[in-house]
Amino acid sequence: MKIINDLADAAVKNNKKDTLAIKISILLAVILLGTIIFIYDSLRLDQYNYVKKTFGTYHVSITEVDEKFYDRLKSDKDIEKISFNKAIKTDLNATIYENGDKSSLLGYEVKRGRMPENTNELLVPGEFLIKNKQYHLGSEIKLKEKTYTIVGIYDDFEHSFEESLLIGLAASDKKEDFFKDGCGLEAQIWFKNLRDTYTKTREILSEMNIDEKHALDIGRLFYNKDILEYKMVYPNGVIPPKNVVSSAIEKYGAAILLCILFAFIIYGAFNVWNNRDLREIALLKSVGMTKRQVKKMVRLKALKLSTLPIALGIILSWAFANLLMYLMWLNNAISYKNISNILGEIVKSQSFHFIFPRVGSIIIVILLSLLMVYLSAKMPAKRSSKLKIIEGLNGITEKNIKLGKSKINGPIEKTLAKDYYRSYRSTYKIIVFSMALSAFVLTIFLVGQSYRHLNEKYNNYKSPYNFKSSIYRGDFLDKNLVKDLEKVKGIDQLHIYQKNDTKFYVDDNKDFISKDLKESLDSGKKTKDKLYARIYTLTDADFEKLLKENNLSKASYILLNKIAKENKTPYAFKEYINISDKKNGEVSLRYYNKYAESMPVKIDGTIDEMPYDLEAYDSNEIAIFTGESNFKEFVEKYGIDKSNPVYYYSVKFKVENNKDKVFGEAENVISTYVSKSDHDTTTDIVKAAMDKEERRNTGLLNLAIQIILITIALSNAYNSFKGNLRARSTDFKLLSTTGMTEKQMRKMVFLEGKSLFVNILLAYILMFFAGITARAYRSDYNLSFAIKELILNINYLPILIIFILIIFGIILAISSGLKIMRDNSNKSFKDT
Numbered sequence: 001m002k003i004i005n006d007l008a009d010a011a012v013k014n015n016k017k018d019t020l021a022i023k024i025s026i027l028l029a030v031i032l033l034g035t036i037i038f039i040y041d042s043l044r045l046d047q048y049n050y051v052k053k054t055f056g057t058y059h060v061s062i063t064e065v066d067e068k069f070y071d072r073l074k075s076d077k078d079i080e081k082i083s084f085n086k087a088i089k090t091d092l093n094a095t096i097y098e099n100g101d102k103s104s105l106l107g108y109e110v111k112r113g114r115m116p117e118n119t120n121e122l123l124v125p126g127e128f129l130i131k132n133k134q135y136h137l138g139s140e141i142k143l144k145e146k147t148y149t150i151v152g153i154y155d156d157f158e159h160s161f162e163e164s165l166l167i168g169l170a171a172s173d174k175k176e177d178f179f180k181d182g183c184g185l186e187a188q189i190w191f192k193n194l195r196d197t198y199t200k201t202r203e204i205l206s207e208m209n210i211d212e213k214h215a216l217d218i219g220r221l222f223y224n225k226d227i228l229e230y231k232m233v234y235p236n237g238v239i240p241p242k243n244v245v246s247s248a249i250e251k252y253g254a255a256i257l258l259c260i261l262f263a264f265i266i267y268g269a270f271n272v273w274n275n276r277d278l279r280e281i282a283l284l285k286s287v288g289m290t291k292r293q294v295k296k297m298v299r300l301k302a303l304k305l306s307t308l309p310i311a312l313g314i315i316l317s318w319a320f321a322n323l324l325m326y327l328m329w330l331n332n333a334i335s336y337k338n339i340s341n342i343l344g345e346i347v348k349s350q351s352f353h354f355i356f357p358r359v360g361s362i363i364i365v366i367l368l369s370l371l372m373v374y375l376s377a378k379m380p381a382k383r384s385s386k387l388k389i390i391e392g393l394n395g396i397t398e399k400n401i402k403l404g405k406s407k408i409n410g411p412i413e414k415t416l417a418k419d420y421y422r423s424y425r426s427t428y429k430i431i432v433f434s435m436a437l438s439a440f441v442l443t444i445f446l447v448g449q450s451y452r453h454l455n456e457k458y459n460n461y462k463s464p465y466n467f468k469s470s471i472y473r474g475d476f477l478d479k480n481l482v483k484d485l486e487k488v489k490g491i492d493q494l495h496i497y498q499k500n501d502t503k504f505y506v507d508d509n510k511d512f513i514s515k516d517l518k519e520s521l522d523s524g525k526k527t528k529d530k531l532y533a534r535i536y537t538l539t540d541a542d543f544e545k546l547l548k549e550n551n552l553s554k555a556s557y558i559l560l561n562k563i564a565k566e567n568k569t570p571y572a573f574k575e576y577i578n579i580s581d582k583k584n585g586e587v588s589l590r591y592y593n594k595y596a597e598s599m600p601v602k603i604d605g606t607i608d609e610m611p612y613d614l615e616a617y618d619s620n621e622i623a624i625f626t627g628e629s630n631f632k633e634f635v636e637k638y639g640i641d642k643s644n645p646v647y648y649y650s651v652k653f654k655v656e657n658n659k660d661k662v663f664g665e666a667e668n669v670i671s672t673y674v675s676k677s678d679h680d681t682t683t684d685i686v687k688a689a690m691d692k693e694e695r696r697n698t699g700l701l702n703l704a705i706q707i708i709l710i711t712i713a714l715s716n717a718y719n720s721f722k723g724n725l726r727a728r729s730t731d732f733k734l735l736s737t738t739g740m741t742e743k744q745m746r747k748m749v750f751l752e753g754k755s756l757f758v759n760i761l762l763a764y765i766l767m768f769f770a771g772i773t774a775r776a777y778r779s780d781y782n783l784s785f786a787i788k789e790l791i792l793n794i795n796y797l798p799i800l801i802i803f804i805l806i807i808f809g810i811i812l813a814i815s816s817g818l819k820i821m822r823d824n825s826n827k828s829f830k831d832t
Helices: 002-013 020-054 067-074 102-107 126-131 175-179 194-207 212-217 225-230 242-275 278-286 291-343 359-385 389-394 412-423 425-458 479-487 515-523 540-549 628-638 659-673 684-727 729-737 742-778 783-793 797-831
Strands: 060-062 079-089 094-099 110-113 121-125 140-142 147-154 164-169 184-191 221-223 467-473 492-503 532-538 557-560 585-590 598-603 605-607 621-627 647-654 679-683
Touching: 002 291, 020 102, 020 225, 020 242, 020 291, 020 359, 067 079, 067 175, 067 184, 067 194, 094 102, 102 164, 121 126, 126 147, 126 164, 147 164, 184 194, 194 212, 194 221, 212 221, 242 359, 242 425, 278 291, 291 359, 412 425, 412 742, 425 742, 425 783, 425 797, 467 659, 479 492, 479 659, 492 585, 492 628, 532 540, 532 628, 540 621, 540 628, 557 598, 598 628, 621 628, 647 659, 659 679, 659 684, 679 684, 684 797, 729 742, 742 783, 742 797
Parallel strands: 094 164, 121 147, 532 621, 557 605
Antiparallel strands: 060 184, 060 221, 079 094, 079 184, 110 147, 121 164, 140 147, 467 647, 467 679, 492 532, 492 647, 557 621, 585 598
C-alpha cells in the first residue's frame, strides 16, 4: 500500500509541467461546477429564509378549531408545540390577530416603533393609519373588553380596500380564554418529528371527520410546503412530487451533466500524460505488480493531481459566484434607477448580500469533483492494468494497428504526418473528442439561448396596446375615471374591462361542451382540472358595439367559442376547436370549489375572435363576455368570490406620439381615483427597460460561463497536443539522426495539427447537429421547423472564438513542444 502511494506521489511531483494540463482542466471545471451549485444553493436558501421570516417555521396550519379539536391537539404527544392564534373582528375594517407564538412576529418588519411585548400592544400596517386618521403611533384602540396601544408600524402590501391586519400577542393558551367570545381560532403545529407532518395530520383529521382534500380546497388546512420540501418531507413519504423532481433536475441536472462532460475532457489530458508512464508501468509489472495494484496506482495519481485544483477551485468558485451575484445586483440597481426615472417615483432594489456556502453544498461540489476525476481516470487505469510487459517496454501502446502501405507521395513530412496520425489514432481520438466536447458544452448554453428566442417569437402573445394598467378594487370602478381617461388627448382605442374568474367543472356542463372538446379531454390533450371560466365585463358602450359587429341583439352573455385543441402547442401554431356545438344554452359556474353554489349563466350567442384583441387566448379559459349592467345583476344575485373578494379591472390603450406625456397624464388620472397600492401600470417604455435588464443579467451569466469553457478549450488544446509531442521526443531524435531538418519536422507536426483540427471540427459538427436535434425533439414545435429556427437564431460568435483559440492552442503547443525537444537534443549532443 505504501509503495503504491509513494510511486503515485513521485509520478505527480516529478512531472509538474506535464500534469499542468490536467490540473488546469480540473480547476476550471470545479470553478464552473462550484459557481453553479453555490448560486443555486444560495437562491434556495434565500427562498427558505424568506418563507421562514414571512410565514414562520410551523409544519401545518388548521383553522376553525373548536373546543373538541383543541382538546385533541393538546392531548397529542407527537406534537412538540402549538401556536393558537386568535382572530378578533373590529368595526374599523380591521382584524386583530393575536399570535400564540412570539416568534411569529419576526415575519413583520417594523418601519417605526417596536414589536409588541405584551398582550395589550399592537403592530399595525401603515395603510391602517392612512385610512383611520384618528390613530397614530401611541394611540389606544378600545374594544369591548380590552384596550390596545399601537407600539409599532409595519409595511404591508395590502390593497387600500382590504381589511387591515393588526398584530398582537395572545394573553394565554388556556381553553376558556380562546372560546369565551366565539372568535375564530387557528392552530399552527410543530411536530416532534418533522417527517410525521403528513401522516400525523391525516390521522388527526380522520379522527375529527375532516376531509383533507376538501380542507385544502377551501383553505382551512395549509401545509407549510416550502419549509417541508426544503427538509425533503413530501406528501407521499420519500417520493418527491413532480414539481420538486423537475426543480431538482433543472437546478442540479446541469451540474451533474457538466460533471460527466468534464470527466471526458479531463480524461483526454490525463490519458496523454499517463501514456508517457507506460514503460514505467511495464517495469513495475515485470517485478510483480498486479493488475489491481496498477489500477490503484493510476487512480491514486489522479486523486493526488486533483487535491489542490479541487481545493483551490472551491475557493475560486465561491469568489466567482459572489462576483457574478454582485454584478447582477449592480445591473439590477442600475435598471431600478432607470425605471424610477421613468415612473417618477423611487423603486427600491434588494440589497446585496454575500454568498456563504453551506457545508452541504461544499460537500456536493467535492463529491461531484471527485466523481469527475474518478471517471476521467477509470479508462486509463483499466488500460494500464491490461498492458503487456513487452509492449510497454518497447513503447508499443496501440492495439491492432493496421497502417497499410505507406506510399511517399510528395514531401516526406506529409507522408510521415499521415502515418503518425494513424499510429497515434487512439490518443488523437481522445483529444478530438475531449476538445470537441468542450466546444459542445458551450453550445448547450447557446442552444438554450436560441430556444428562448424561438419562444419569444412563436410562443408569446403580442399585445397591440402599449399602455396597460391593472386595477384592484373592493367595489365597482368609479365611472368618472373612464370619463377622465377619455379626455386625455393622444389615447387611441381605449378599453376598460373587468375580469372575474370562476370554476368550470366538466361534470356540471356535460351537455354544453362540444364533441371536439370532449375528445381533447378524453385523449389527455387537455386537462379537466385546469379548465376555468372568466367573465369579461366590458363597458356598456364596448359591449353594445361588440353585439352590433356580430349581429347579435338582446344578448346578455356571449361565449367566445374558441379554445386550444391541446395545451402544449406553441401559441403561434395552436389549433382551435369550439367550446360548444350550440349557439346558445346554459353554463354552470361555481366559486371556490365543486361544493360551492352553482351559478347558471344563460349564453345568448357566440363569437369567434377575442374582442378588440384584449387578451391572449388562454389554453384553459372559457371566456364569457357581458356588459356592466348585466354583471352588476350577477353580483347582486351571487356576490363576489369570498376566497378572493377583489374586483379586477384592466385599462388598455394605444399611443402613437408623445408617449411620455400621454402615459404620464393617463397615470395621473388613474392615481386620482386609485391609490398606488391598488394598481400596477406597465408601458412599452417600462417593459423595454425591464427586458434590457433581463438581457444584461442573462448575458452576464452566459458570458461568465463562456469565458470558463473557452479557457478550458484553449488549455486542453495546448496541453493535450503538447503532451503528445513530448511523449514522442525519442521519435523526433531518431528522425533528426536520419537527416530530417527542424523545418521538415515543424511542417510535419503542423500537418498533424491540421488533421487534428479538421477532425475536431467534424466531430463538433456532428455533436452540434445532435444537440440541436435533441433540443428540437424535446420541444413542442414541429421537429424540422424547430431545427431550422434554432440554427438560424444561435449566436455563432462564441463558437467561432472557441475554434480560433483551439487553433491558437495547437500552434502554441507545437512551438513550445518543438522548442523543448530542440533544447533536449542540444543537451544530449553536449553530453555526448
